[in-house]
Amino acid sequence: MLTPQVQEAFVAILAEELKLATGCTEPIALAYCAAKMRQTLGAQPERIQAEVSGNILKNVKSVIVPNTGGLKGIKAAIAAGVVAGDADAELQVISSVPRERHPDIAAYTEKTPIEIHCPDTPHLLDIQLTGWVGEHQATVRIADHHNNIVYIAKDGQTLMEKPLDVPAHGGEGPDRSLLTLKNILTFANEVELSLVEEYLERQLQCNSAIAREGLENSWGANIGSTLLKEYGGDIKFEARAWAAAGSDARMSGCEMPVVILSGSGNQGITASMPVYRYAEHLGATREQLYRALIVSDLVTCYQKLGIGVLSAYCGAISAGVGAGAGIAYLQGADETAIAHTIVNAVAILSGTICDGAKPSCAAKIAESVDAGILGYRMYLSGNNFNPGDGIIGGDLHETVTNVGVLAKEGMRGTDRTILKIMTQ
Numbered sequence: 001m002l003t004p005q006v007q008e009a010f011v012a013i014l015a016e017e018l019k020l021a022t023g024c025t026e027p028i029a030l031a032y033c034a035a036k037m038r039q040t041l042g043a044q045p046e047r048i049q050a051e052v053s054g055n056i057l058k059n060v061k062s063v064i065v066p067n068t069g070g071l072k073g074i075k076a077a078i079a080a081g082v083v084a085g086d087a088d089a090e091l092q093v094i095s096s097v098p099r100e101r102h103p104d105i106a107a108y109t110e111k112t113p114i115e116i117h118c119p120d121t122p123h124l125l126d127i128q129l130t131g132w133v134g135e136h137q138a139t140v141r142i143a144d145h146h147n148n149i150v151y152i153a154k155d156g157q158t159l160m161e162k163p164l165d166v167p168a169h170g171g172e173g174p175d176r177s178l179l180t181l182k183n184i185l186t187f188a189n190e191v192e193l194s195l196v197e198e199y200l201e202r203q204l205q206c207n208s209a210i211a212r213e214g215l216e217n218s219w220g221a222n223i224g225s226t227l228l229k230e231y232g233g234d235i236k237f238e239a240r241a242w243a244a245a246g247s248d249a250r251m252s253g254c255e256m257p258v259v260i261l262s263g264s265g266n267q268g269i270t271a272s273m274p275v276y277r278y279a280e281h282l283g284a285t286r287e288q289l290y291r292a293l294i295v296s297d298l299v300t301c302y303q304k305l306g307i308g309v310l311s312a313y314c315g316a317i318s319a320g321v322g323a324g325a326g327i328a329y330l331q332g333a334d335e336t337a338i339a340h341t342i343v344n345a346v347a348i349l350s351g352t353i354c355d356g357a358k359p360s361c362a363a364k365i366a367e368s369v370d371a372g373i374l375g376y377r378m379y380l381s382g383n384n385f386n387p388g389d390g391i392i393g394g395d396l397h398e399t400v401t402n403v404g405v406l407a408k409e410g411m412r413g414t415d416r417t418i419l420k421i422m423t424q
Contacts, residue, residue: 002190010187011195012174018199021091022257023066024357026059027077029146032093034081037129040154041138045131047113053126054419055310057118062358064253067094069102079108090147124310146263179302188294200290203259207269210256214245220252220359235281236373239274240366247362263309270319271296274369275326296326306404312415313407314352316365321345324372339396340384345375347385355418
């Protein structure tokens, strides 16, 4: 039976997670920070110092910033926020930049000194921008979450500061310790959909639109359209293709908005599009689709508890596993079947590295969805990975915990090595 405590927490989690963003969230976080810094300063800075964590550097280096005329990298993201960003729009900060401003953004990157430093910080998502104009100075810092401003100062005076362990929305936030598969399935089965329909429908509408764009036009490495061309007619490949196509477009600067999950547009697309295509294939009702999407989204969030927002562990894997759980739910799977689906899928691709946001993310997404689907097909065939097989624990929760330890502790050195390779 669904308790009020679980319902309140899970509705709040979905509301917090399923936010609208235009562009890859790491450069967009930089643009948001830059727009806030310009707003605080009261003018466009004449020079800027950027201090960013390694994972920000990694995830901004190779992705096109939307609404900049095809510019890439940290300087482009900062310039877009300074020149044309809406400081009050958070992750939609540069969603409405007109094309006539693109030359202004490019000119700002060329004429304005922007120093970039990568200091040691315990926060994997950490951005601090300081700008100067004349005798005035302003600093803005974002940490832990893409829209979580923790510090604002002007001319040596602190205007806002909050502890770094406070969630982005303020207060204590929803109780994520309640994220267990049993609670997730109870919530998906029993919640009054009017409480969450707005978030789910927006996720489906926005993410299917960018996926369709990725399939119909040339973006990035065209992973999605290649999959459909080579393997069209098979729902397993169609599910992979739609997820990959959204990333194809998004990683290459498509200006269409995406509903994110776990701070990532790629994860928001990956968790939703395979479930959406399977629902269409199976003739499911909209209600069945919504409830399966709840499973996919919350199973993704459950896995990310120990991993964190950013790490050396590819987040698309968690979302692909979540999609596998949602697809299994659509086909009538019970808690035991879905638990085995998650464990099987996790065993297949855990350890896949995140080497930054770029076109190849679409290929990793396709493989993560395949792992999710295969995990369920394995269970239906009576084949499962067992406790003690590699990182597989004694049950689902122990396995998810092991993945968190792998990502947060075991892959620290991997993250440093990836960053070293990317910046040489």
